[in-house]
Every structure is written in C-alpha cells, then in structure tokens.
Amino acid sequence: MLSRITKLVVTGVLVVTVGVITAAAFTKTVTIKVEGMKCAKCSASVSKALKATEGVQEAQVSSEKGEAVIKYDDQKLSDTKLREVINSTGFKAVEQPGQ
Amino acid sequence: MKQSRIVFAAIIILFSSAIILGQERASPEFALKDLNGRTVRLRAYRGKVVLVNFWATWCPPCRAEMPELIRMQREYASHGLQIIGITYPPETKTRVQRFARSLKVNYPIILGTRQIRARFSSEEVLPLTVVIDRNGKVNDIISGILLPEEFDDKIKPLLIKNAKEK
Numbered sequence: 001m002l003s004r005i006t007k008l009v010v011t012g013v014l015v016v017t018v019g020v021i022t023a024a025a026f027t028k029t030v031t032i033k034v035e036g037m038k039c040a041k042c043s044a045s046v047s048k049a050l051k052a053t054e055g056v057q058e059a060q061v062s063s064e065k066g067e068a069v070i071k072y073d074d075q076k077l078s079d080t081k082l083r084e085v086i087n088s089t090g091f092k093a094v095e096q097p098g099q
Numbered sequence: 100m101k102q103s104r105i106v107f108a109a110i111i112i113l114f115s116s117a118i119i120l121g122q123e124r125a126s127p128e129f130a131l132k133d134l135n136g137r138t139v140r141l142r143a144y145r146g147k148v149v150l151v152n153f154w155a156t157w158c159p160p161c162r163a164e165m166p167e168l169i170r171m172q173r174e175y176a177s178h179g180l181q182i183i184g185i186t187y188p189p190e191t192k193t194r195v196q197r198f199a200r201s202l203k204v205n206y207p208i209i210l211g212t213r214q215i216r217a218r219f220s221s222e223e224v225l226p227l228t229v230v231i232d233r234n235g236k237v238n239d240i241i242s243g244i245l246l247p248e249e250f251d252d253k254i255k256p257l258l259i260k261n262a263k264e265k
Contacts, residue, residue, distance in 0.1 A: 036159055039157075039158065039225070041158070041223050041224055041225045042158045042159060042160050042161070042224075042225050044224050044242065044243045045160035045226075045243040045244040046160075048242075048243040048244065048246070049243075049244060049246065052246055052248065088163065089159065089160045089163055089244055090158075090159030090160045090161070090162050090163030090164075090244075091159050091160075
C-alpha cells in the first residue's frame with residue numbers, strides 16, 4: 001500500500017517537474033528598442049497591445065529607456081509578431097544587429 | 100446585539116455598493132465648435148452610441164487608431180455609431196485641420212481644453228475613448244489605443260442591443 005502511494009507521489013512530482021521544465025523551455029524574454037516613445041501618456045498603448053496578444057506573459061514598457069521587455073511563449077509567438085504588434089501602435093520597433 | 104448591528108451595517112453597505120456599481124454615470128454635456136465652425140452638441144446625439152475620442156496630432160497611437168475609427172464611423176454609422184474627436188492637450192487649429200484633411204476624417208473634430216477633458220476623465224493617458232450609450236450614459240472609458248477586440252466586446256454589443264430595442 002505504502003509503495004503504491006510512494007509511486008503515485010513520485011509520478012506526480014515527475015509530471016509537475018516535466019511540465020515546469022517544458023513551460024520554462026518555451027518561455028523567452030526579449031528586449032525590443034522602441035523608437036518615438038517620448039510621451040509616457042502614449043506609451044501605455046504599447047504595453048496594452050502587447051498584453052492583449054496571445055502568448056505574451058509579461059510586458060514592461062519604459063518610455064524613459066525607450067524599450068519593451070517582453071516575456072512570451074515562443075511556441076505561440078515570434079519576435080517578428082511582437083515587432084508587428086508594437087508597430088501597430090504607431091511606434092517603431094527598432095531592428096537591432098543580431099536579431 | 101452588537102453582532103446583529105454589524106451584520107445589518109454590512110448588508111446596507113453591500114446593497115448601496117451594488118446600487119452605485121450598477122448605475123452608469125450620465126455623460127457630461129458640451130456644445131463646442133468643430134473645425135468647420137459647426138456647433139457640436141453632445142446632447143444632439145442622444146439615441147446614438149457615441150465615442151468621444153481624446154487625441155493629439157503628435158501622439159503616435161492616436162494617429163495609428165484614426166484610420167480604424169474612420170472605418171468604424173463609415174461602417175457602423177447606419178447602426179447608430181457617432182464618433183467625436185476632441186484634441187487634447189490644446190493644439191493649433193491649422194495643425195489639426197491639416198492632419199484631419201490628410202486622413203479624410205469623417206466625424207467632427209473639436210479643439211479641446213483641459214476643462215473638457217477633466218469633465219470626462221482625470222486619466223492622462225492618450226488616446227482615451229469614452230463610450231456613451233444611446234441613453235446618454237457613460238458605459239465605458241477605454242484607455243490607450245482602441246483594440247479591435249475592445250470594439251467587439253464593448254461597443255458592438257451596444258450597437259446591436261440598442262438597435263434591437265429600438
């Protein structure tokens with residue numbers, strides 16, 4: 001009986017661990033430079049549009065730094081799509097070398 | 100005795116909050132001249148679903164959403180949609196006129212003031228869209244760019260629902 005419970009617990013722990021590792025493997029964080037974000041009043045639209053995009057887990061937009069730090073599921077979204085979302089808000093996602 | 104008083108007070112608070120939350124605020128009124136010199140009275144649009152859109156020519160998301168607003172005005176005018184654009188913070192008439200002409204804006208544009216903006220919202224976000232139902236009540240305030248799903252979720256039901264009731 002005890003070994004059965006132990007087996008169940010071990011299986012449960014394994015399933016959770018695999019799940020967590022898989023989720024972490026699909027989660028990517030990217031920093032995108034955004035041009036034209038001079039007014040803090042307007043930059044709220046960038047984070048709003050990003051957060052409304054399926055696959056975006058977190059989006060922190062700073063008008064002072066002129067950048068967006070985005071945590072997303074790269075199985076659902078691509079870097080290119082994120083740039084398109086930013087561009088749709090009237091700002092410009094800057095292409096950086098190596099990206 | 101003390102316990103029953105507390106319970107009674109809690110019930111009263113709950114009831115009053117429910118009533119307050121359920122009530123939509125009556126929209127502030129205004130009568131202002133648009134870019135063409137025509138007086139725009141908000142009251143005159145009673146019976147329509149009105150979007151009061153605060154924007155500025157220098158605000159990228161405001162500029163980005165305008166073609167979409169123009170499309171909505173064209174497509175949903177027959178369903179009772181009326182958009183009114185109000186520039187805020189204050190801008191020169193020539194600049195706004197030039198911009199509105201270049202986009203062929205198909206709804207009235209008013210040069211706003213701090214007072215007008217304050218009547219609708221204390222939020223400083225741009226753009227900002229106030230959704231007013233056919234009864235002249237503020238139904239929602241949308242901060243930032245108006246997303247297509249927001250139009251579908253918050254505005255379309257008002258256009259459909261109220262059209263059916265009419």
